[in-house]
Each structure stands twice: as structure tokens, then as C-alpha cells.
Amino acid sequence: MPPSTAKGEARRSVLLDAVVRVLERGGPGAVTHRAVAAEAGVPLAAATYYFANIDDLLVSALRRATEQQVALFADLADPSLHDVARLLHDWTHANRASAIAQYELLFLAMRRDTLREAADLWYRSLENALGPRHDRRSRVAALAIDGLLLRMLWSGEPSTVAGIEAALRDILDPPAGRVSRPD
Amino acid sequence: MPPSTAKGEARRSVLLDAVVRVLERGGPGAVTHRAVAAEAGVPLAAATYYFANIDDLLVSALRRATEQQVALFADLADPSLHDVARLLHDWTHANRASAIAQYELLFLAMRRDTLREAADLWYRSLENALGPRHDRRSRVAALAIDGLLLRMLWSGEPSTVAGIEAALRDILDPPAGRVSRPD
DNA sequence: CGATTTTTGGTACATTTGTTCCAGAAAGAA
DNA sequence: TTCTTTCTGGAACAAATGTACCAAAAATCG
Structure with a gap:
């Protein structure tokens, strides 16, 4: 039931904002029609309508989050290392709850097929933003940045822009030598 | 209420196995006293007892999963690259549901303080198993392996032991050259 | 043995949930 | 205006859930 009127569109948007807030505060398990309606200050029937x-709520929320994420990364065309570090810092610290919620949605998409498409879009857009190149070296860098994101969300470290920049430098321009034992 | 009798200990263990199965099948949201009791084939009151x-259910399940994970990694003392690749392949493909469930628990621990301790243990043990060394280079490798795990859980790629081994080689012994643009 | 603690299994209740329904208000089209 | 679609708000229902209770069985201890 997509809204046809301008007022309907507005209310749907208000509800979606509420979904995101509920999601950030309590995770996917907290997203119920009643919780969202209360958060948005509208009656229950409005949410179910x-x-x-x-x-529907989760898919729409993931779609909205993806759009915002894509826009955020698109703002940084050809960024410097410092720019990327600042972006990651903002995302994992200032907007930590939002970042966690997005990862939770991604994991939820592994179980719910209806979320799958939206999650694919999210993942591809992040991949493109982080590293449009496709050689082996930059693929490893993308993996490491993924891991770095997780670690920052989990432990909070590194906690400063400078620290993140240093980590990025290690990832993108590693010190010489191999770390592996021969196999 | 820890069990005092041998029979009690056994039943608790049966229940814990059931928790893990429920967790793997339906995620943390599916873990209820009733679901676990039904899965274990015991009355509801046994689960609440x-x-x-x-x-309590989730913390205990995460603890048990951690113990199993630690044991799994401990079996591989000084492993070859191929051994590690095989381990990762088994974990993310043969035991995919279990691996996903563990990550879900880890994310849940970001919100529930009671899970925090168990999650810390899990993370540390994985870190130690993957790379006991602590220079910058191996820290980057650990991050990349983390990211690789996520990617394998998410997309299924790389799907073969050989593919994983190649990815590990790229991570641990990267081709020369820098990938970053100067900042 | 008896006494005491632990465990069992069944039941019940208050909450919360997803979902449905419907009569009326509001808005748009004719 | 009238007519039709869209939206609103309130209510209700069955199902599932966390939690508590209790009497009886089983195990443990003296």
C-alpha cells in the first residue's frame, strides 16, 4: 500500500525515521508496529497501514539506510587518506548506533530473503566506495577495512582520526616483509 | 541455579545443545524457553529451572560456543597455510549456520552487557589463534582475515579451500607495490 | 531408615505481539 | 456539489512469551 497523497508520503517518511531510531536503540528485535508507531507519535493502525x-518495516529501513550511506560515500569523490579516516571515524563513533544497526540488518538479511536485495545493494555500494579498483592488492585492502570497521564498532579502537589514518596507512601501504610462515 | 547432581548436569548440557541448534536455525530472536525446551525434548519448566x-540461555550458549571454538583453533598449533584455509572453509561452509549464529551473538553482546564478557573471550581467543604476533603487519593481516570471514559468510566466496588459500596468501604475503593514492 | 534438598512436570497468568476489521474523516476526481 | 478513493483512529482477537507457582518424584545426606 504505497501512499498516493502528499500527506501519506509525509507520514510514511515520519514512520521510517521512527523505524531507524527504534532500530538504533534496540536492534531488529525491537522493531514492532507498536514500537514504531509510538516512536513516531502516530496510532498503531498508521504503522500497519x-x-x-x-x-516491510525492515526492508524499507535498510533501503533508506543504504541510500543515506551511498550519499555519504558519494560526497567523498577521490578522497585523501585523512578524509577517509574522518569518514570512518564519524561513522563508527559519532554514528555508532546507526552503524551497528546497519550491520545487524545485514546479518538479518542472511536469514530473511526479503531483506536480501536491499542488503546486496548496501554491500555493493560500500565496496564501490571503498575501492573501485579490482586487483588483488586492493581486494585485500577492502577486506582489511571491513575488518577494521568491525573492530572499531566492537572495541572502539582505534578511537581517533589519527589512529584510524595510521591503520589505513598500514593497510594500504604496508611495511615491507612477509608475515606468514612458509607453508 | 547450577545443577548439583550428575543427572542435572547432563540435562543442562542437553538444553545447551538445544540452545545452539535453535540459535543456528533461527537466530537470537528464536531463543525462547519454550523453543529450547521443545528442541531438547524436555518440559518448559526444565528450561526455566x-x-x-x-x-542466561544466551550467555551460556556463547560460552559453550567459545569453548568449542577455542578447542577447534587450539588443535591447529603452528598450522600451514593450507591447514588454516581448510579450517576457515569448514567453519564458514560446513558449519555456516554455526558461524553466523556466533557472529549474531557477538553483535548482540554490543547491546547486552551480560553477554559482554563471553564475547570478549571469544574475540580474544580468535585473535590469538589467528595471529599471536603483534607487529603492524600481522595486525593488518588479522583485520583482513576478519573481513574475509565476513565476506565468506555473506557471499560464500571464496568457496573452495584453494580459493581461501589464495586469498590468505594475498593477505599474508601481498604482492609488491602500494595501492593507495598519495594523501 | 527418615529428613532434606534437588529436580520434575504441569498449570496458570499477565504482557506483548502480529494481524484484522470497520466506521468515519479527509482528500481528490467528476 | 457528489462520488470515490485514500487515510485515520480505535478496538479486538488469537497466539506466543516471560515468569511464577506448586505438589509430587527423585536424589542426596544424616
Whole structure:
């Protein structure tokens, strides 16, 4: 039931903002029609009217989050290392709850097929933003940055822009020598 | 309420196995006293008796999963690259549901303080198993392996032991040259 | 043995949930 | 205006959930 009127569109948007807030505060398990309606300050029926079932709520929220994420990364065309570090810092510290919520949605997409498409879009856009090149070296860098994101969300370290920049430098321009034992 | 009798200990263990299965099948949201009791084939009261609340169930399950994970990695003392690749392949493909469940628990620990301790243990043990060394180079490798794990869980790629081994080689012994643009 | 603690299994209750329904208000089209 | 679609708000329902209770069985201890 997509809204046809301008007022309907506005209310749907208000509800989606509420979904994101509920999601950030309590995770996917906290997203219920009632919680979202209360957060948005609208009656329960409004939530069930615009989002027939829970998956509708989650899919729409993931889509909205993806759009915002894509826009955020698109702002940084050809960024310096410092720019990237600042972006990652903001994302994992200032917007930590939002970042966690997005990863939670991604994991949820592993179980719910209805979320799958939206999650694919998210992942591809992040991949493109982080490293449009496709040689082996930059693929490793993308993996390491993924891991770095997780670690920052989890432990909070590195916690400063400078620290993140140093980590990025290690990833992108590693010190010489091999770390592996021969196999 | 820890069990005092041998029979009690056994039943608690049966319940814990059931928790893990429920977790793997439906994620943390599916873990309820009733679901676990049904999965274990015991009455509801047995689940509430041995695990007073839901957090008890989740914490205990994460602890058990951690112990198994530590044991799994401990078996591989001084492994070859091929051994590590095979381990990762088994973990992310043969035991994919289990691996996903563990990550879900880790994310849940970001919100529930009661899970925090168990999650810390899990993370540290994985870190130690992957790379006991602590120079900058191996820290980057650990991050990249983390990211590789996520990617394998998410997309299934790389899907073969050989593919994983190649990725590990790229990570641990990267081709020369820098990937970053100057900042 | 008896006494005491632990475990069992069944039941019950208050909450919360997803979902449905419907009568009326609001908005848009004719 | 009238007519039709869209939206609103309130209510209700069955199902599932966390939690508590209790009497009886089983195990442990003296």
C-alpha cells in the first residue's frame, strides 16, 4: 500500500525515521508496529497501514539506510587518506548506533530473503566506495577495512582520526616483509 | 541455579545443545524457553529451572560456543597455510549456520552487557589463534582475515579451500607495490 | 531408615505481539 | 456539489512469551 497523497508520503517518511531510531536503540528485535508507531507519535493502525508486516518495516529501513550511506560515500569523490579516516571515524563513533544497526540488518538479511536485495545493494555500494579498483592488492585492502570497521564498532579502537589514518596507512601501504610462515 | 547432581548436569548440557541448534536455525530472536525446551525434548519448566532468564540461555550458549571454538583453533598449533584455509572453509561452509549464529551473538553482546564478557573471550581467543604476533603487519593481516570471514559468510566466496588459500596468501604475503593514492 | 534438598512436570497468568476489521474523516476526481 | 478513493483512529482477537507457582518424584545426606 504505497501512499498516493502528499500527506501519506509525509507520514510514511515520519514512520521510517521512527523505524531507524527504534532500530538504533534496540536492534531488529525491537522493531514492532507498536514500537514504531509510538516512536513516531502516530496510532498503531498508521504503522500497519503503511507497512503491512514487519519485513516491510525492515526492508524499507535498510533501503533508506543504504541510500543515506551511498550519499555519504558519494560526497567523498577521490578522497585523501585523512578524509577517509574522518569518514570512518564519524561513522563508527559519532554514528555508532546507526552503524551497528546497519550491520545487524545485514546479518538479518542472511536469514530473511526479503531483506536480501536491499542488503546486496548496501554491500555493493560500500565496496564501490571503498575501492573501485579490482586487483588483488586492493581486494585485500577492502577486506582489511571491513575488518577494521568491525573492530572499531566492537572495541572502539582505534578511537581517533589519527589512529584510524595510521591503520589505513598500514593497510594500504604496508611495511615491507612477509608475515606468514612458509607453508 | 547450577545443577548439583550428575543427572542435572547432563540435562543442562542437553538444553545447551538445544540452545545452539535453535540459535543456528533461527537466530537470537528464536531463543525462547519454550523453543529450547521443545528442541531438547524436555518440559518448559526444565528450561526455566536451569536457565532463569533468556540472557542466561544466551550467555551460556556463547560460552559453550567459545569453548568449542577455542578447542577447534587450539588443535591447529603452528598450522600451514593450507591447514588454516581448510579450517576457515569448514567453519564458514560446513558449519555456516554455526558461524553466523556466533557472529549474531557477538553483535548482540554490543547491546547486552551480560553477554559482554563471553564475547570478549571469544574475540580474544580468535585473535590469538589467528595471529599471536603483534607487529603492524600481522595486525593488518588479522583485520583482513576478519573481513574475509565476513565476506565468506555473506557471499560464500571464496568457496573452495584453494580459493581461501589464495586469498590468505594475498593477505599474508601481498604482492609488491602500494595501492593507495598519495594523501 | 527418615529428613532434606534437588529436580520434575504441569498449570496458570499477565504482557506483548502480529494481524484484522470497520466506521468515519479527509482528500481528490467528476 | 457528489462520488470515490485514500487515510485515520480505535478496538479486538488469537497466539506466543516471560515468569511464577506448586505438589509430587527423585536424589542426596544424616
